[in-house]
Amino acid sequence: EDKVVQSPLSLVVHEGDTVTLNCSYEVTNFRSLLWYKQEKKAPTFLFMLTSSGIEKKSGRLSSILDKKELFSILNITATQTGDSAIYLCAVDTSGTYKYIFGTGTRLKVLA
Amino acid sequence: NAGVTQTPKFQVLKTGQSMTLQCAQDMNHEYMSWYRQDPGMGLRLIHYSVGAGITDQGEVPNGYNVSRSTTEDFPLRLLSAAPSQTSVYFCASTKHSGAPGANVLTFGAGSRLTVL
Numbered sequence: 001e002d003k004v005v006q007s008p009l010s011l012v013v014h015e016g017d018t019v020t021l022n023c024s025y026e027v028t029n030f031r032s033l034l035w036y037k038q039e040k041k042a043p044t045f046l047f048m049l050t051s052s053g054i055e056k057k058s059g060r061l062s063s064i065l066d067k068k069e070l071f072s073i074l075n076i077t078a079t080q081t082g083d084s085a086i087y088l089c090a091v092d093t094s095g096t097y098k099y100i101f102g103t104g105t106r107l108k109v110l111a
Numbered sequence: 112n113a114g115v116t117q118t119p120k121f122q123v124l125k126t127g128q129s130m131t132l133q134c135a136q137d138m139n140h141e142y143m144s145w146y147r148q149d150p151g152m153g154l155r156l157i158h159y160s161v162g163a164g165i166t167d168q169g170e171v172p173n174g175y176n177v178s179r180s181t182t183e184d185f186p187l188r189l190l191s192a193a194p195s196q197t198s199v200y201f202c203a204s205t206k207h208s209g210a211p212g213a214n215v216l217t218f219g220a221g222s223r224l225t226v227l
């Protein structure tokens with residue numbers, strides 16, 4: 001059965017800290033891995049990763065994929081209170097048209 | 112450009128009532144899907160469609176029906192609501208072609224449903 005596992009489930013840090021969120025997966029026919037940020041409403045897209053070892057970066061956020069070890073990490077440096085959210089990882093599997101989501105990591109950044 | 116529009120935003124039902132959650136997108140996306148989000152469970156796929164006239168089941172389809180008569184609309188029907196269907200529902204769509212970046216899901220704002 002295809003599955004995506006995120007860790008930790010929740011995390012509390014102080015402003016300025018650096019955090020690393022983990023996403024591991026076991027799926028057949030991997031096509032891409034996507035990261036989303038969910039604040040109060042709809043998930044918003046952060047990154048899509050398809051190739052191993054190529055870092056995607058946007059401001060203080062970055063992400064990388066390891067297709068050999070079947071995991072991805074999302075790094076946030078110099079955290080701010082506005083980074084408080086649920087971070088979701090999803091895997092897109094080719095051929096089945098199904099996106100499999102992890103349970104998410106709830107991040108809280110304290111001022 | 113409205114993106115993905117869901118209605119209603121909130122709904123309270125009694126057990127056994129029926130209702131339809133509406134989802135419309137104006138991005139000419141072939142792929143549309145419905146998820147439910149429950150605490151600690153992440154997003155679970157209910158039903159999805161890869162084009163007009165084509166639908167298929169996801170991980171948790173029981174108690175829900177869908178149809179796709181147009182590219183733009185993908186309604187989710189609850190025929191006889193149960194308290195276990197209390198959840199937040201998200202509609203999401205994507206082009207889902209082979210082009211780079213074409214499989215990024217765009218989400219609607221969500222519909223919070225409570226079944227008493």
